[in-house]
Amino acid sequence: MEEERKTPRLDELERGPWPSFVTEIKRAAVKSEAADDLLGLLEKSYEDKVGHWKHGGIVGVKGYGGGVIGRYTDMPEEFPHLREFHTMRLNQPSGWFYTSEALRKICDIWEKHGSGLTNFHGSTGDVILLGTTTSELQPTFDEFSDAGFDLGGSGSDLRSPSCCVGPGRCEFACYDTLDMCFDLTNEYQDELHRPMWPYKFKIKMSGCANDCVAAIARADLSVIGTWRDCIRIDQDEVKAYAAGGLDIQTAVCDKCPTRALHFNARSGELSVDGEDCSRCMHCVNVMTKAIRQGREKGATLLIGAKSTIVKSAFLSWVVVPFMKLESPYTEFKELLSRIWDWWDENGKTRERIGELIYRVGMGEFLRAVGLPPVPQMVFRPRANPYVFWPEDEIVKQEQQAAPPESGQE
Secondary structure, three states: OOOOOOOHHHHHOOOOOOOOHHHHHHHHHOOOHHHHHHHHHHHHHHHHOOOOEEOOOOOOOOOOOOOEEOOEEOOOOOOHHHOOOEEEEEOOOHHHOOOHHHHHHHHHHHHHHOOOEEEEOOOOOOEEEEEEOHHHHHHHHHHHHHOOOOEOOOOOOEOOOEEOOHHHOOOOOOOOHHHHHHHHHHHOHHHHHOOOOOOOEOEEEEOOOOOOOOHHHHOOEEEEEEEOOOOEEOHHHHHHHHHOOOOHHHHHHOOOOOOOEEEEOOOOEEEEOOOOOOOOOHHHHHOOOOEEOOOOEEEEEEEOOEOOOOOOOEOOEEEEEEEOOOOOOHHHHHHHHHHHHHHHHHOOOOOOHHHHHHHHOHHHHHHHHOOOOOHHHOOOHHHOOOOOOOHHHHHHHHHHHOOOOOOOO
16 A cells, blocks of 8 residues: 655645645545645645646647647656646536536546546636546547537637626626627637637626626626616615615715715605716615616626736726627627737737737727727826827817917907
């Protein structure tokens, strides 16, 4: 019997009240030599204070350029079962709805072909299957494909579109995120499986401004549900909240980012300046029974979010304040096509679209994709690095703003 592997540093990560990934790797190591070697390699990394992984070689399955990420250790002699430890991505269902049967099927196939280790889910949204060999990649994909699963995106392609739970369980969804995610995933199979762009492109869909998939921070194109008309207020429910002890002025009005809400303590009624409302969802979240979203629902489109790559991390910024989103999403897809064409033509290698817009200016982007400039795109133009005014426009504005010469009216 082999001596039990000693992992004193990893053991520290099992202390405390929270579940630990170390515990799960140890459970997998009982049946998987690769998982056992992974424990040893990770312990070694903590000891040496360096990651013992390297890149090298392109791996994949027939017909696909994405969905598989090559992983190799730089210590193959000491950890032979990590000589190849490739990652596969499975495209997730809209809203991450699974049956227990589907989950068991995924795990059974993966234990047969790989380490048995999974990550539900990666930051893109896919099911992450951690650790298999080059020879097992095609058989693994074939079995998953026969079971009704497909690979997700990786590399310079469209990453797997992802969305919040939407109308499946949430009353706040302003459009059908589940249907849109499913539609886009099927529409753009070539873009998802065959890398063809300067770098990756992510589309994430949230049904409202609560943004439960963090699209504004992570998606090249963020689709955030909103409404175009005014919030609806039930004054009887407002009074019930006040009678129940809620400090409406402090908890709601004072925290409204545009101070659009006003509470009359004497009458017990709440009013709103509709033009000032930014539709941030705070008041709806706090007073769900009393305040409802407007009736004319759709989404705001934002562009350019990403983590640090060529430039620092970006949050996305508004390019379309409101768009109705109904199947077959023709207006959205036509805009998306223009965005991709411009980015593909002008982007540098490994340059996300947000970085390209930062480099050439928002005005150049808007003209190229046929979007009109609107106030929602900027907050303080002189302090906004994405907006550059053409010289002829600056001269024209200065002439219009100049006071009349002496003696003229």
